[in-house]
Amino acid sequence: MLLLALAAPVAFADWFSDARAMMGTEVSVHLWSDDPEAGRLALEAVFQEAARIDRLMSTYKDESEISRINREAAQGGVAAGDELFALIQRSLDISVLTHGAFDITFDSVGQHYDFRARQRPDPQTIEIERERIDYRLVKLDKAAGTVRFLREGVRINLGGIAKGYVVERGIEILRRRGVQNAIVTAGGDSRLLGDRRGRPWMVGIRDPRNDGQVAISVPLADEAISTSGDYERYFDEDGVRYHHIIRPSTGEPAGGVQSATVFGPDAVLTDALSTSVFVMGVERGLTLIGRLPDYESIVIDDEGRVYYSDGLMPPAQHTVE
Numbered sequence: 457m458l459l460l461a462l463a464a465p466v467a468f469a470d471w472f473s474d475a476r477a478m479m480g481t482e483v484s485v486h487l488w489s490d491d492p493e494a495g496r497l498a499l500e501a502v503f504q505e506a507a508r509i510d511r512l513m514s515t516y517k518d519e520s521e522i523s524r525i526n527r528e529a530a531q532g533g534v535a536a537g538d539e540l541f542a543l544i545q546r547s548l549d550i551s552v553l554t555h556g557a558f559d560i561t562f563d564s565v566g567q568h569y570d571f572r573a574r575q576r577p578d579p580q581t582i583e584i585e586r587e588r589i590d591y592r593l594v595k596l597d598k599a600a601g602t603v604r605f606l607r608e609g610v611r612i613n614l615g616g617i618a619k620g621y622v623v624e625r626g627i628e629i630l631r632r633r634g635v636q637n638a639i640v641t642a643g644g645d646s647r648l649l650g651d652r653r654g655r656p657w658m659v660g661i662r663d664p665r666n667d668g669q670v671a672i673s674v675p676l677a678d679e680a681i682s683t684s685g686d687y688e689r690y691f692d693e694d695g696v697r698y699h700h701i702i703r704p705s706t707g708e709p710a711g712g713v714q715s716a717t718v719f720g721p722d723a724v725l726t727d728a729l730s731t732s733v734f735v736m737g738v739e740r741g742l743t744l745i746g747r748l749p750d751y752e753s754i755v756i757d758d759e760g761r762v763y764y765s766d767g768l769m770p771p772a773q774h775t776v777e
């Protein structure tokens with residue numbers, strides 16, 4: 457009996473991981489499972505969910521729901537599914553919260569960048585398209601479930617919030633499958649489920665000017681963390697860095713910051729807030745975070761100096777005689 461039991465195939469509890477290129481970045485899942493088959497199925501379910509959300513929200517796909525809105529919403533209300541409608545609503549609320557630093561209509565200017573091809577809009581294009589950046593030009597009709605643009609040429613792009621949404625949904629799927637320890641990451645956005653089985657996760661914030669190097673490590677459990685950096689998509693030209701985070705008020709890439717990290721309970725919000733803090737800069741950004749209970753931030757400015765939100769500051773040192 458004993459021998460038989462030992463000879464039977466034994467499934468070991470272990471960590472299971474996978475990473476795939478999607479949404480113009482890398483999505484990765486790392487989880488603990490008592491059962492290898494269940495672990496592998498759970499990994500797969502998260503990637504399927506990411507692909508589904510991408511089909512709904514990618515402006516690179518002509519047939520996506522958001523592309524149809526961008527084509528037709530200036531002519532009249534376009535029906536959006538509940539999920540997309542809700543995320544647009546959240547985006548507009550965050551625009552109000554950040555005084556317009558976060559604005560999904562940045563895309564009228566943003567669409568003219570191609571970072572791989574080193575293409576950027578000329579000043580005249582920026583001048584024209586800038587007039588179309590204003591979240592107040594997006595009108596939602598809750599009863600009808602429709603989105604309408606008040607002006608021709610307005611475009612929306614959820615690039616600053618969709619990855620946080622993928623991560624949040626991915627963790628929810630794992631939780632429902634009984635997973636208790638996991639990390640789901642999409643680009644610069646991660647959500648941690650539980651801890652690393654008895655120890656906190658150590659999450660590294662990248663050194664913005666040294667590829668592959670970690671500038672700061674933070675111990676975290678059960679939390680979301682997002683970093684927005686000027687090194688994700690960019691090209692340098694004549695000493696100027698043209699990157700993917702647009703300041704809505706100027707229509708140009710936001711200066712003054714190399715990276716902004718935000719952590720807190722909800723990955724949708726940390727994603728949008730890291731983009732917002734990047735745009736707002738050290739002072740205004742950290743003031744905003746200081747007003748939000750449960751959210752903290754670490755900002756690295758254009759000289760490489762590191763700033764922490766008040767909640768992360770060590771208590772004042774006492775001198776002992």
Ligand code: ADP
Pocket residue numbers: 557558559560562566613614615616617619643644645683684685688700701702703704727728730731735
């Ligand atoms: P990453 O894509 O590297 O995770 P972010 O979360 O900061 O970084 O998202 C940057 C993306 O957000 C850009 O690629 C673009 O799609 C979008 N974006 C750029 N500027 C803004 C803005 N002012 N408000 C909202 N979204 C923006």
Ligand code: MG
Pocket residue numbers: 616617682683684726727728729730731
């Ligand atoms: Mg973001």
